[in-house]
Amino acid sequence: MGSNLSIFKIGVGPSSSHTVGPMLAGNLFCELITPHLQDVKKIKIELYGSLSLTGKGHLTDLACIIGLSGIKAQELTPTSKESILHLALNDHKLNLAGTQEIPFFYEEDVVFYRDFLPLHENGMRLNAFDAEGKLICSQVYYSIGGGFIATEEELKNPSTTSGDSKLELDFTSAKDLLELCSKYHKSIAEISMEFEKQFHTQEEIEKYCLEIWDAMQESYRNGCEPNSEILPGPLKLKRRAPELYRKHKSTSSDPLAIVDSVSLYAIAVAEENGAGGKVVTAPTNGACAVVPAVMLYLQEQLKERFGPKMVVDFLLTAMAIGSLYKKNASISGAEAGCQAEMGSASSMAAGAMAMVMGATPAQVCSAAEIAMEHHLGLTCDPVAGLVQIPCIERNAFGAIKAISAARMAMSRESDPTVGLDEVILTMYQTGKDMDLKYKETSLGGLAKTFGSVC
Ligand code: SF4
Structure with a gap:
């Protein structure tokens, strides 16, 4: 939990759990795959539960694409948003982590599931594959509200990740x-x-x-x-x-x-x-x-x-x-x-x-x-x-x-x-x-x- 300052965060609309959180998840996934970045040739975004059911209206799909492009919510400008989305949706390329362009086909690389992941109503899984289609990395994130993100591990063991046990x-x-x-x-x-x-x-x-x-x-x-x-x-x-x-x-x-x-x-x-x-x-x-x-x-x-x-x-x-x-x-x-x-x-x-x-x-x-x-x-x-x-x-x-x-x-x-x-x-x-x-x-x-x- 730590500091409470982040209860107030500068971000973009329309939804903290459906837009700001998934964008952050995209950023975190970029960090996670940094050691393998050159090998990643395909990304698959899987949305579950509420992130899927109201994901299009809340722009969750687009938020993931922007997050995976390495842009943070507070840095996003109307111009950068438009160019990232144009590249992904019209040119079929994702500028992964802002460093390399890989092929991206919205219809097959973004999947909306009606079922829910077990730990929270807002679940998503991000997957990275190599040129042969072999899975390099997969991570489940939960968008737990207010733009905060937690992994499965963090939700299952909150005490090991809170880091505030020694506060005076x-x-x-x-x-x-x-x-x-x-x-x-x-x-x-x-x-x-x-x-x-x-x-x-x-x-x-x-x-x-x-x-x-x-x-x-x-x-x-x-x-x-x-x-x-x-x-x-x-x-x-x-x-x-x-x-x-x-x-x-x-x-x-x-x-x-x-x-x-x-x-x-x-x-x-x-x-x-x-x-x-x-x-x-x-x-x-x-x-x-x-x-x-x-x-x-x-x-x-x-x-x-x-x-x-x-x-x-x-x-x-x-x-x-x-x-x-x-x-x-x-x-x-x-x-x-x-x-x-x-x-x-x-x-x-x-x-x-x-x-x-x-x-x-x-x-x-x-x-x-x-x-x-x-x-x-x-x-x-x-x-x-x-x-x-x-x-x-x-x-x-x-x-x-x-x-x-x-x-x-x-x-x-x-x-x-x-x-x-x-x-x-x-x-x-x-x-x-x-x-x-x-x-x-x-x-x-x-x-x-x-x-x-x-
Ligand atoms: S919780 Fe639901 S009804 Fe309330 S502001 Fe958010 S989207 Fe709208």
């Missing part, structure tokens, strides 16, 4: 976090900073957080003024952020205009993700707009008070809460439904907002609990396998619920009945009980009914 300061539950806050008389943001300082310097942590905030604001700006007003894919959805942005700029006496502002912030970023643009996983791509929407709301409300220190505290708190979901449950829609993505994002944003507004550590955990409690049971049923309907609007509701949860937690005078640890466990159990139809397969829910009537 550590927490795996909200209870641990609250005890640390009480013991050291620190806020959750300060404890999160102390935790991160076991991996990085304070200067590096602050710089990383501010870069993340810059990237979030860039996604928002790009979403307000996109190059194309239509989102990619068969639904041909019109982007709504440009129109919302035009209305937002004109002064309004509507007392509810603030609700429209939060929707604008979330929709702009989520549409940018749906378009395959640059966004920050928070904790995933599908739910990438909740945290920035709440931060943009705070910036609008607090003006210059929402400065670098508050930004860093917000993100440190959000990542500490996000790590609890990652360690104890799931942040993957394919594993536990949308509650694991949108609910975790809303919970992170709620706790972080409460923290920077002066809440006690207990109130921060309460805000995070409330936000998740009201996402429990939320299914993942993306229409046409795209991260567009219901995902884009759902980010706006995640942000509004987060703001509401932070306010509720801070205004209550009685102790909360349900704790954050319990709601995290409940979310995970609910996700495990959920039928596969509702876990990023597009086989049920809105994906099915909408498909049957249109």
Whole structure:
């Protein structure tokens, strides 16, 4: 597990588990085959479970091709993406690891299986062959959510690969976090900073957080003024952020205009993700707009008070809460439904907002609990396998619920009945009980009914 900074990663849309993760798997496979690179003359990509069932809509196939070309998610530009895909799909060549071109035929070298690999809903196998068709190397990867990748070995023996057993300061539950806050008389943001300082310097942590905030604001700006007003894919959805942005700029006496502002912030970023643009996983791509929407709301409300220190505290708190979901449950829609993505994002944003507004550590955990409690049971049923309907609007509701949860937690005078640890466990159990139809397969829910009537 290690540092929690990577809960926030700059990447590309539309999906962290279906796009960012598989791209990383491609990068890792390039490293794995480095000693045999000159002998590799064919690559075969095998996608299983949710990576297969919604893989085309989520661009998993293309993400693998880009990853195998040696390009990292944060380095990808529209130009490099286009040239890699043109080479692979039109010229039938893969620039393996960015070093040598080998033959590549999409129809036979990318295989979509309907069955699932045993350890996670998002499985894939990458294979390298020599000129005689002999297998040189094969590796199974699981995309476990938020752009994180694990091999079979890592999933089977997490304790041997976590590397954090000797940490002086550590927490795996909200209870641990609250005890640390009480013991050291620190806020959750300060404890999160102390935790991160076991991996990085304070200067590096602050710089990383501010870069993340810059990237979030860039996604928002790009979403307000996109190059194309239509989102990619068969639904041909019109982007709504440009129109919302035009209305937002004109002064309004509507007392509810603030609700429209939060929707604008979330929709702009989520549409940018749906378009395959640059966004920050928070904790995933599908739910990438909740945290920035709440931060943009705070910036609008607090003006210059929402400065670098508050930004860093917000993100440190959000990542500490996000790590609890990652360690104890799931942040993957394919594993536990949308509650694991949108609910975790809303919970992170709620706790972080409460923290920077002066809440006690207990109130921060309460805000995070409330936000998740009201996402429990939320299914993942993306229409046409795209991260567009219901995902884009759902980010706006995640942000509004987060703001509401932070306010509720801070205004209550009685102790909360349900704790954050319990709601995290409940979310995970609910996700495990959920039928596969509702876990990023597009086989049920809105994906099915909408498909049957249109
Ligand atoms: S419904 Fe939720 S979990 Fe599923 S793809 Fe959309 S945002 Fe992700």
